Amino acid sequence: MLVPGRSSSTGREDGIGAPALVRFAGIQKTYDGEHLVVKNLDLDIRKGEFITLLGPSGSGKTTTLMMLAGFEVPTHGEIYLADRPIKNMPPHKRDIGMVFQNYALFPHLTIEENVAFPLSVRKVNKAEAQERVKAALRMIKMETLAQRRPGQLSGGQQQRVALARALVFNPQLVLMDEPLGALDKRLREQMQLEIKQLHETMGITVVYVTHDQSEALTMSDRIAVFNDGIVQQIDKPDALYEHPVNSFVANFVGENNVLAGTVETIEKDHCRVALAAGGSVLARAVNIGGIGTATSLSVRPERVSILTDGAASHAPNRLPATVQNTIYLGDHALAVLDVAGNAEFMVKLQPGAHDGMRHGESVFITFRPEDCLALDPV
Numbered sequence: 001m002l003v004p005g006r007s008s009s010t011g012r013e014d015g016i017g018a019p020a021l022v023r024f025a026g027i028q029k030t031y032d033g034e035h036l037v038v039k040n041l042d043l044d045i046r047k048g049e050f051i052t053l054l055g056p057s058g059s060g061k062t063t064t065l066m067m068l069a070g071f072e073v074p075t076h077g078e079i080y081l082a083d084r085p086i087k088n089m090p091p092h093k094r095d096i097g098m099v100f101q102n103y104a105l106f107p108h109l110t111i112e113e114n115v116a117f118p119l120s121v122r123k124v125n126k127a128e129a130q131e132r133v134k135a136a137l138r139m140i141k142m143e144t145l146a147q148r149r150p151g152q153l154s155g156g157q158q159q160r161v162a163l164a165r166a167l168v169f170n171p172q173l174v175l176m177d178e179p180l181g182a183l184d185k186r187l188r189e190q191m192q193l194e195i196k197q198l199h200e201t202m203g204i205t206v207v208y209v210t211h212d213q214s215e216a217l218t219m220s221d222r223i224a225v226f227n228d229g230i231v232q233q234i235d236k237p238d239a240l241y242e243h244p245v246n247s248f249v250a251n252f253v254g255e256n257n258v259l260a261g262t263v264e265t266i267e268k269d270h271c272r273v274a275l276a277a278g279g280s281v282l283a284r285a286v287n288i289g290g291i292g293t294a295t296s297l298s299v300r301p302e303r304v305s306i307l308t309d310g311a312a313s314h315a316p317n318r319l320p321a322t323v324q325n326t327i328y329l330g331d332h333a334l335a336v337l338d339v340a341g342n343a344e345f346m347v348k349l350q351p352g353a354h355d356g357m358r359h360g361e362s363v364f365i366t367f368r369p370e371d372c373l374a375l376d377p378v
Contacts, residue, residue, distance in 0.1 A: 020044035021173060021205050022068065026077035029063055029229075037063050039229040041077070045207060050199050052208045052216040055226030056252070062177060064226070065209045069175055070094055082172065092121070097166030097174040101181045103158045105150040111161050112137070112146040118169045136164040139198070156187045163195065167204070176208045180215065192218050213253050217241065225249050246287055247375045250298040257304070257345050258378055259297040263288055271374050273297060277341035281317040283372040294377045301346040303371035306335060307364040315366040321345065323361040339365060 022045035029038040038060040045051050053061035066072040068079060070091030078085050086094055097118075105114050115136050119129040137143040140160040150158050159179060166174050176195075180188045196219050199206050210216055216223045217237045224234040225248075233245045244250035251258065261273040264280060271285040273295055281297065288295050307315065321337040324344075332348055335357060339345035347365065357363075 018046040018048060021047040021082060022207070023080040023083075024064070024068075024077070025080065027064075027067065027074045027079065028076040029060075029067060029072065030075050036075075036229050038067075038074075041229075041231065043224065043231060043234070045205065047205055048203050049221040050196065050206045050208065050219060052210060052220040052223045053226060054210060054213060054216045054223050054253075056211055059226035060229040061209050061211075061224075061226040065175055065177055065207060068173075068207065069096060069098060095171050095173070097169070097171040099159075099162050099166045099174065099176040099179045101178040103150070103155075103162045105158060105161060105165075107150050110147050110149055111142065111153070114150065114161055115165045115168050118165060122169055124169070132168050136168040139167070140164045155183055156191060159183065159191060160194075163198070167198070167202070171204075173205045173207065176206060178210055179208075181210075181212075188215070189218075195219065217253070223253075225252060227252070244286075244298065244373065244375070247296045247298065247378045250373065250375060251378070255301050255346060255348075257299045257301060257339075257342065259299070259340050259342055259345075260377070261295055261297060263291050263293050263295050263374070266291060270369060271295075273374055275319075275340045279319060279340065281319070281372060282369040283374040284370060286373045287375045295374045296376065296378045298373040298375055299367050299371060301334065301348040304347045304365050304367045306337075306347055306349070307366055315364075316369055317372060318364055318366045321363050321365050323357050323359055323363060325359065326357050337363070337365065 024041045024043040027038055027041040028036055030036050041064065053064055055061045063072060067074050070086070070089060074087055078087050080086065081094060106117070109117070112133055116129055116133045119132060124132070134143065137146055140163060142157065142160060145153070145157070150161065153161070162179070180191050183191060192215060208219065220237055222234060222236055223240050225232045225240065227248050233240060233249045235243070240249065241254050244253065250256050260276045263271050264274045265272040266285060269285055270282055271288060272280055273283055274280045283297055307318070319339055321339045323335065324338055325336040327334040327336065331351065333351060333353065335347040335349055337345045337347060
């Protein structure tokens with residue numbers, strides 16, 4: 001359970017002994033002296049991991065990345081890189097590679113010259129620089145385009161060049177700020193896999209910022225979910241999806257159905273919840289108050305089954321529902337139902353399973369108590 005006003009700290013080592021390369025210690029950031037954009041951040045980033053800072057606009061994730069890069073200075077606290085305090089260290093001395101959404105390539109330079117730029121700044125000798133640039137271009141499969149300029153490349157190709165430029169000087173850390181936001185869906189998904197493969201092949205440490213939760217789930221070793229300047233939860237993607245610690249994480253990461261209710265009884269790890277619209281369900285007690293307190297129930301669409309009228313009368317958490325709509329999405333379909341006052345309750349179905357459903361039809365739904373999480377009220 002997270003303490004309000006404090007961000008989660010993961011400790012200096014993980015289960016396999018990977019040391020922390022980056023450490024945020026008591027970091028706060030304000031721009032106006034009154035409102036904290038980042039609040040008391042304590043966060044360790046392990047050497048060699050791919051960690052994503054995920055959250056909505058204004059949640060503090062980009063400010064955190066900019067402080068690590070050196071483009072913003074913390075108002076309070078210290079940032080350590082390889083155990084060295086870097087709060088007052090200029091960006092060019094931090095040995096950090098950066099990849100931005102807008103590529104930030106020099107339009108008047110060739111691809112080869114763009115990739116070589118960080119090496120010229122670091123005074124790498126010409127022969128070594130040429131070898132490193134060739135290797136970087138081979139890595140992104142663009143050695144035949146070395147003499148073109150950025151304006152002659154597609155968006156995906158430009159992003160590959162930006163990635164090669166960030167890696168060519170062998171930085172100990174690479175920061176990526178919404179790097180795929182300008183790409184179309186198919187190219188974005190392709191680049192996600194390529195970036196993840198490069199990370200695994202090279203063993204580099206990556207800190208990645210995005211507001212796209214599917215992107216974070218696809219690429220990350222761990223995800224830190226930000227909201228209102230606080231890390232709400234940090235965990236592996238599957239643990240974050242299956243075991244959210246509060247309603248914000250449950251609703252932000254993946255699709256989610258919410259039902260409002262009041263805690264009736266508590267027994268060990270489960271509780272009985274009376275729904276505001278009538279009826280009751282059995283749920284896992286994750287983050288609740290005592291008996292009589294309000295709670296928010298979280299149920300994933302793929303964990304709900306639709307029953308034919310009168311079927312499985314003894315199924316757990318059996319609730320009446322009314323069909324509002326059905327949506328065909330190719331590899332699956334969504335049934336939109338009115339359940340216990342939630343007129344946008346979604347159920348994920350196999351293709352064809354929705355064919356017989358009609359608007360206004362009465363059905364029943366069911367879900368296991370283990371798949372229904374009782375959390376703090378929304």
